[in-house]
Amino acid sequence: MAKKVSLINMKGGVGKSTLAVNLAWHFAAMSKWIKKVLVVDLDPQFNASQYLLGVTEYDKIIKNNIPTIWDIFEQFTPLPGSPVPSALEPTKVIYNAKKFYAGSCIDLIPSRLELAFSLRNPGQKEQLLAKLISKIEDKYGLIVLDCPPTESLFTWAAYLTSDYILVPVKPEYLSSTGVSLLVNSMEEFKRRYEDHNLELAGIVFNATTEYVPEEITSKAEVKKIAQKHGWYVFQNEVSYSRSYPKGAREGQPIFRTSYSHLTQAARFSAFAEEFAQRIGL
């Protein structure tokens, strides 16, 4: 059964999509792991889909009306003149993004801009994703959900689907406050869904540079709050590197981005290993 992890922070621009895709790639392509990985793009901004597919492949999905995450949330929405809606077949919404020689892969449930429209009428839709994923999770070793940075139907859909939450935090003032917002949201969720096991896998400092006083202060503050509430903070940080945005442009992970420093790839790898240990991968 797959380990299901949502990457969430109630603050945008902390590097959730980049981290989600790089983690997926690490566990699918590194010969030590060779996991089949599914990435679920839950963000209407569809950055993870952009990273994994590129323009041509993504355009095919849109032009050919291939189902996306939007279809999962709207599968039972009746349309005038259409037959009575039935449950969406999971394989129709899963798109192979990368195949690797050892038999592993990165599959994707892509997102699209129209996903935001599902928020206009969110009633009873939050469980649909978890139901669909439960039908196919045995095929995967890891399922990574890339979430939007605001509390919504998608956040709860992610909680219901996941075993763990991973919180990337960019060590700066506004990004750090996003952690408390998220934990509030998780607590509210747990009150409503008492029987659902959802754990905070931990907080990872992302895009760190070590030299900025603001960063040092923010890290210290986040660690203090984490200690107070018993939240885990990953020892390995993902340091800032221009190779990350470059990798997104090239459609490559940090360890295959052209001219990326081995030290950056090694730091990411160290975090990925700690993450795997933490969630029992």
Place this chain on the structure above:
Amino acid sequence: MTTQRELDLLVDLAKLLKKHGPDTFESLAESISSPEMTQHLSRVLTQVAKIARTIPKTKGEAGIKQEPRIPKSLISLKSAEPEKYQLLMNFYNDLIAKTVLPTLRDIKEFGVDCGLREIRAKSRQKAISPLISSLLKFPNEQLIARIQSLEKYDTGDRSLEGWSNIILNRQRRLGEKQ
């Protein structure tokens, strides 16, 4: 009006002023301003260009990248096992184009995964021929499975223009519907 190319030439010529002196430039300008001299120059330069084209390029010529040698054992497969030959030639061409196994490490890891002897080459270029030679012993079916399951590194269009077309076209279509 002066074109950019003419300006570039002018800059190059100006750089030669120090080497040859302004007097030489003036006398040359005078000489080549006559139509006879221009025709003569044109003939000489055309002849030089023809000769340059016929001289074979040497192996060590600077700036020319040498592609790795196609293993003889692969070429010899052409008539005996045309299917395997074609498969490995396509793979070889993909390797040359770097659309597959783009780093030396990838080639080495692929070799290990295929159960081959360690490829000890120190550059990606030099690792290609030994890899192809080692794969010759594989049965066709296994070879096809191995090669087909490789990730191809053709990342396609990733331009911002492409993304903006997708986003803006979508919004326009929605606007028309509303």
